Amino acid sequence: MGLFDKLTGTRHPEDGVAPVPREELRAALLGVSQGEVPYVVRYGGGEGCDLLAEWRLTEPAWQHIFVRSQISHALKIRMRFDQQAHEVRVLEEQWEVERVGTPVRLQVTSKYERGQSRTVSRRWTVGRGEDGRLTATETFHFDSAQMRDPLRETVLRSGWTWRGVVFGKL
Structure with missing residues (x-):
C-alpha cells in the first residue's frame, strides 16, 4: 500500500481472492444495511453514484437516537463500481448538523468535508459505586x-x- 492509498483510505483485497461479478457485489452491499443498523445502503440514482450509504438521520425510528446522542455530523458514502479494474470508488462526505426546534430535530449547517473521516459519539453515566x-x-x-x-x-x-477518492470525480 502506497502513501496516497493510506491517505485516501484505499484498501486492496487479500491475494488470491477472486473478484465476484458486479451484481453479486451490489447485492452484498445492499444487504449490509439489513437489520437494526443506523444507516441505509440504497441505489444512488440521482446522487451521481451506483450505491449510497447514509445515516438514517431523518427516519423517525432513528431520529431520536441521533438527537439524544448529540451526533454532530452526518455522513454519506457514495460508491461507484469500476468493473474493469474490479474496484469500488468511494467518496465520503460529511456535514455538520445542529439540533434545532421543538421537538428537537437535526439540521444540516454549511460546514462540509470530503474524504475519509471518523465521527464518534459516546454518552457516559457518572455515579458512585458501592464503595x-x-x-x-x-x-x-x-x-x-x-x-x-x-x-x-x-x-x-x-x-x-x-x-x-478525495479529489476529482467518482
Missing part, C-alpha cells in the same frame, strides 16, 4: 466506522478494491 468511589459507565456508543467498516469488508471479501 463510594466515582464510577463512569458508558451507556451509549456511536461510531461512523460502524457504517464504513462493514461496507469496506464486504468489498474486500468480494475480491474488489475499496478506492478512496
Whole structure:
C-alpha cells in the first residue's frame, strides 16, 4: 500500500481472492444495511453514484437516537463500481448538523468535508459505586466506522478494491 492509498483510505483485497461479478457485489452491499443498523445502503440514482450509504438521520425510528446522542455530523458514502479494474470508488462526505426546534430535530449547517473521516459519539453515566468511589459507565456508543467498516469488508471479501477518492470525480 502506497502513501496516497493510506491517505485516501484505499484498501486492496487479500491475494488470491477472486473478484465476484458486479451484481453479486451490489447485492452484498445492499444487504449490509439489513437489520437494526443506523444507516441505509440504497441505489444512488440521482446522487451521481451506483450505491449510497447514509445515516438514517431523518427516519423517525432513528431520529431520536441521533438527537439524544448529540451526533454532530452526518455522513454519506457514495460508491461507484469500476468493473474493469474490479474496484469500488468511494467518496465520503460529511456535514455538520445542529439540533434545532421543538421537538428537537437535526439540521444540516454549511460546514462540509470530503474524504475519509471518523465521527464518534459516546454518552457516559457518572455515579458512585458501592464503595463510594466515582464510577463512569458508558451507556451509549456511536461510531461512523460502524457504517464504513462493514461496507469496506464486504468489498474486500468480494475480491474488489475499496478506492478512496478525495479529489476529482467518482
